[in-house]
Amino acid sequence: MKKILFIFLVLFTSKIFAQxxxxxxxxxxxxxxxxxxxLTIDIDEDITDLKIGICTYHAADVTFTGTYVANITEVxxxxxxxxxxxxGATIDETIFTGVDPSIVTKYDAINGNIAITNYLGxxxxxxxxxxxxxxAEGCSETASGGGNASPQIxxxxxxxxxxxxxxxxxxxxxxxxxxxxxYASEGGNCCFEDAVTPENxxxxxxxxxxxxxxxxTIMLCDSLSITFDxxxxxxxxxxxxxxxxxxxxxxxxxxxxxxxVSVSDYCHYDPFYLTDTIVVEPxxxxxxxxxSICDGDNYILPDGIIVTDAxxxxxxxxxxxxxxxxxxxNILINPIYSITVDDFLCLGxxYILPDGxxxxxxxxYYSYLIxxxxxxxxxxxxxxxxxxAAVSVSDSFCVGGNYILPDGTATDTTGIYVVTILTFAGxxxxxxxxxxxxxxxxxxxxxSICxxxxxxxxxxxITTVSGTYFDTVAITGECDTIYITNLSISPPPLVLFNxxxxxCLNEVYELTAEPPGGIFSGAGVSGNYFYADAAGxxxxxxxxxxxxxxxxxxxxxxxxISVFQNYIExxxxxxxxQGESTFIDGFTYGISVSWNPTxxxxxxxxxxxxxxxxxxxxxxxxxxDIYGCIAVDSITIxxxxxxxxxxxxxxxxxxxxDGLNDYFLAxxxxxIGIKNMRIYDRWGELLFEANDIDITDPxxxxxxxxxxxxxxxxxxxxxxxxxQLRFGVETTRGGNVMMVR
Numbered sequence: 001m002k003k004i005l006f007i008f009l010v011l012f013t014s015k016i017f018a019q020x021x022x023x024x025x026x027x028x029x030x031x032x033x034x035x036x037x038x039l040t041i042d043i044d045e046d047i048t049d050l051k052i053g054i055c056t057y058h059a060a061d062v063t064f065t066g067t068y069v070a071n072i073t074e075v076x077x078x079x080x081x082x083x084x085x086x087x088g089a090t091i092d093e094t095i096f097t098g099v100d101p102s103i104v105t106k107y108d109a110i111n112g113n114i115a116i117t118n119y120l121g122x123x124x125x126x127x128x129x130x131x132x133x134x135x136a137e138g139c140s141e142t143a144s145g146g147g148n149a150s151p152q153i154x155x156x157x158x159x160x161x162x163x164x165x166x167x168x169x170x171x172x173x174x175x176x177x178x179x180x181x182x183y184a185s186e187g188g189n190c191c192f193e194d195a196v197t198p199e200n201x202x203x204x205x206x207x208x209x210x211x212x213x214x215x216x217t218i219m220l221c222d223s224l225s226i227t228f229d230x231x232x233x234x235x236x237x238x239x240x241x242x243x244x245x246x247x248x249x250x251x252x253x254x255x256x257x258x259x260x261v262s263v264s265d266y267c268h269y270d271p272f273y274l275t276d277t278i279v280v281e282p283x284x285x286x287x288x289x290x291x292s293i294c295d296g297d298n299y300i301l302p303d304g305i306i307v308t309d310a311x312x313x314x315x316x317x318x319x320x321x322x323x324x325x326x327x328x329x330n331i332l333i334n335p336i337y338s339i340t341v342d343d344f345l346c347l348g349x350x351y352i353l354p355d356g357x358x359x360x361x362x363x364x365y366y367s368y369l370i371x372x373x374x375x376x377x378x379x380x381x382x383x384x385x386x387x388x389a390a391v392s393v394s395d396s397f398c399v400g401g402n403y404i405l406p407d408g409t410a411t412d413t414t415g416i417y418v419v420t421i422l423t424f425a426g427x428x429x430x431x432x433x434x435x436x437x438x439x440x441x442x443x444x445x446x447x448s449i450c451x452x453x454x455x456x457x458x459x460x461x462i463t464t465v466s467g468t469y470f471d472t473v474a475i476t477g478e479c480d481t482i483y484i485t486n487l488s489i490s491p492p493p494l495v496l497f498n499x500x501x502x503x504c505l506n507e508v509y510e511l512t513a514e515p516p517g518g519i520f521s522g523a524g525v526s527g528n529y530f531y532a533d534a535a536g537x538x539x540x541x542x543x544x545x546x547x548x549x550x551x552x553x554x555x556x557x558x559x560x561i562s563v564f565q566n567y568i569e570x571x572x573x574x575x576x577x578q579g580e581s582t583f584i585d586g587f588t589y590g591i592s593v594s595w596n597p598t599x600x601x602x603x604x605x606x607x608x609x610x611x612x613x614x615x616x617x618x619x620x621x622x623x624x625d626i627y628g629c630i631a632v633d634s635i636t637i638x639x640x641x642x643x644x645x646x647x648x649x650x651x652x653x654x655x656x657x658d659g660l661n662d663y664f665l666a667x668x669x670x671x672i673g674i675k676n677m678r679i680y681d682r683w684g685e686l687l688f689e690a691n692d693i694d695i696t697d698p699x700x701x702x703x704x705x706x707x708x709x710x711x712x713x714x715x716x717x718x719x720x721x722x723x724q725l726r727f728g729v730e731t732t733r734g735g736n737v738m739m740v741r
Contacts, residue, residue: 021187026168027051029184030157032136034058034147036094037087037176042066045184049073051165053157057135057147058084059091060177064098066184074103076160078115078133080267081108087176105160107133112272116210117152118159118203119195121266127234131200132267136172139190142197147174150192158193167193201232202274212261212276220256221283227252228278230261238264256282287325292332294375302327309333334373341379344386346427354379386423392432398479399437406431440472441481448488450553458483465489490551497545502562504629507532511543513557518547524563532563539563566590566631568607568623577670577726578641581612590623590631615639646670647723647731652738655704663701664737666723671695675722675730677702687712704739714740 028051031039036058043050043066050071054062056079064072077094084091096104107115114132121130121143130148133156137147148156150172158165169188202210212230220226230240231249242251243260253259257280262273293299298308302315310333317325345351350360355367365381397403402410407419417433449455454464458481459471469485497513509530511520520528522543524535535541539562548554568588576582581600586593586607597619598604600612611619618636625631640646647668655662666674673695679688679702687706694700702719706712720734 022191026166030170032172034135035176036060036084039177043068078107154193225254235265337377390430394434396438445485493549497557499559499561505565566625566629568631570635573636575638588623590625665701673724680718
């Protein structure tokens with residue numbers, strides 16, 4: 001029904017508005033449109049007591065994010081909350097994420113409490129189109145379609161949020177919320193907020209009960225009928241319906257009873273009508289009687305009933321013409337007093353009792369009186385003798401001060417004073433007071449402070465200068481005290497604290513300073529020692545020495561120390577043949593190097609040097625850097641004293657194709673190749689010859705065939721080889737080998 005009406009009424013052109021902030025000190029941000037959709041709001045501005053208003057016809061999915069999202073104290077949704085299916089996804093109901101649900105209030109059709117606007121919309125056929133919160137038409141001063149005008153929306157939320165609410169920004173449009181994030185700091189696109197349409201006559205702060213008839217209860221007295229008229233509230237469609245059966249803006253009743261009216265307007269219709277209820281009572285006359293009785297007495301009401309208690313009593317009397325007469329009787333109970341008074345009688349005086357009787361004797365007296373309300377009152381007076389008093393006392397007061405005598409007068413003079421005052425019973429009391437002076441007390445203070453400190457004197461003054469100070473300080477209830485303060489200034493202690501530039505890693509350095517007895521602190525410090533390992537390689541590290549002398553003066557000395565580490569590397573071990581030399585390519589951070597042993601070494605102070613040991617030797621190098629840090633490394637030179645003896649030639653091989661020992665070759669750690677291999681039978685005939693054999697390829701050796709490729713029979717064969725060794729050495733070997741397939 002609502003959507004059809006909207007299509008009939010709306011002709012809208014979407015606009016893009018520039019961002020705007022209505023009031024920089026505002027705390028109300030409003031988002032409104034008609035189509036609803038997805039709305040993401042980033043609170044990136046620090047706005048105190050932030051309040052958010054949302055107004056849409058179709059449902060919206062609202063998400064709050066941002067640095068200052070916790071500033072939000074209240075969220076109000078006011079709209080129709082119709083299902084949204086045209087903004088990217090179907091949204092069944094407006095929901096909020098990112099805020100506490102307890103701060104969210106919703107006015108919508110789902111809950112049956114569509115909010116009423118405090119200002120009416122534009123008129124169609126003489127009636128306001130939009131008199132409730134349903135959604136926005138965009139940034140306009142008036143609304144001519146199915147939504148609310150911008151000022152209507154702003155005025156509603158400002159009224160709902162109450163005192164102290166100021167509009168910060170308002171973003172509004174007709175169509176779906178854009179697929180983007182709205183930042184609070186960017187403001188909105190619309191700042192219309194002054195009302196331009198009449199005030200809604202039934203606006204009730206956004207509630208759902210409305211007073212079309214101002215009186216809730218009316219008495220049917222002066223006429224035989226009452227006419228109710230609500231024509232001031234015209235609507236787009238649908239006439240008001242009365243419980244009398246009448247349809248229209250008026251109805252007339254002639255009998256007492258309870259009557260209701262149901263009004264349907266732009267967005268309040270079955271079952272969510274605007275309703276009002278009026279009670280019509282029969283004519284009656286009411287008389288109020290205010291009276292009182294004494295406690296224990298009774299009172300006769302107008303209908304003859306007797307009562308004895310306080311209270312309000314309603315009596316209904318019926319006149320001859322049938323009209324009611326109501327008498328309201330308010331009864332108070334006046335108390336009857338019985339009071340006992342204990343009092344005193346001075347010697348020679350008389351005493352007047354409460355009833356006016358005069359007496360000069362002690363005793364118990366009964367006085368019967370009538371109160372102002374006319375009730376009995378008994379006062380019992382117990383009268384006893386009170387005697388005069390005479391005392392002598394001594395006291396003193398401070399020199400230069402005053403003394404308050406017992407009669408309230410003041411004096412600044414010593415002496416004897418005779419003062420007459422009244423006792424608590426009203427009789428004379430004579431006090432003889434001997435008054436003397438109290439000598440002012442003197443307090444001597446010897447103290448000192450360190451240079452740069454201050455001292456607070458007894459009178460509260462502050463000083464930083466040595467000397468003798470005289471102060472008179474008043475102490476409550478006592479005489480002034482004279483303070484003599486002898487103040488001296490102590491110089492700061494002299495501290496000598498020096499550290500080396502650095503120490504080596506793994507070193508423990510003892511910290512010393514003059515005078516001793518202070519406290520060391522800093523990285524790697526424990527007690528009086530600096531542990532280089534604990535501080536770690538690098539620096540410089542700040543080491544602090546704090547010393548307090550016998551006067552309590554403290555001074556702090558600071559020095560720096562670094563942690564260094566030397567480095568040496570001689571490389572991997574080396575293999576050579578006897579008679580050869582080799583180069584040790586070492587590296588170090590140090591500035592001096594020493595070797596052990598130094599034999600056959602070209603330079604025994606160099607990190608890089610040539611050596612030619614005759615036998616396997618381990619050389620150790622010790623490096624010292626500029627900080628005295630030591631680094632040590634060793635290298636072993638392995639010497640082969642007879643490389644030729646390390647040649648192995650098998651005496652049997654089995655060329656049967658099983659992958660094991662199928663070829664005849666020479667092997668050894670120093671063998672790098674076979675320059676020539678020849679195989680002979682036992683009669684000396686050359687059967688096989690090969691040159692430059694690669695011993696890394698096992699199939700390059702003799703496979704048991706003769707030249708031409710035919711297979712030889714098992715047996716013993718002779719060989720001659722020219723074998724190539726490392727360092728350019730060649731050797732010739734010969735012998736027999738047995739072939740077994």
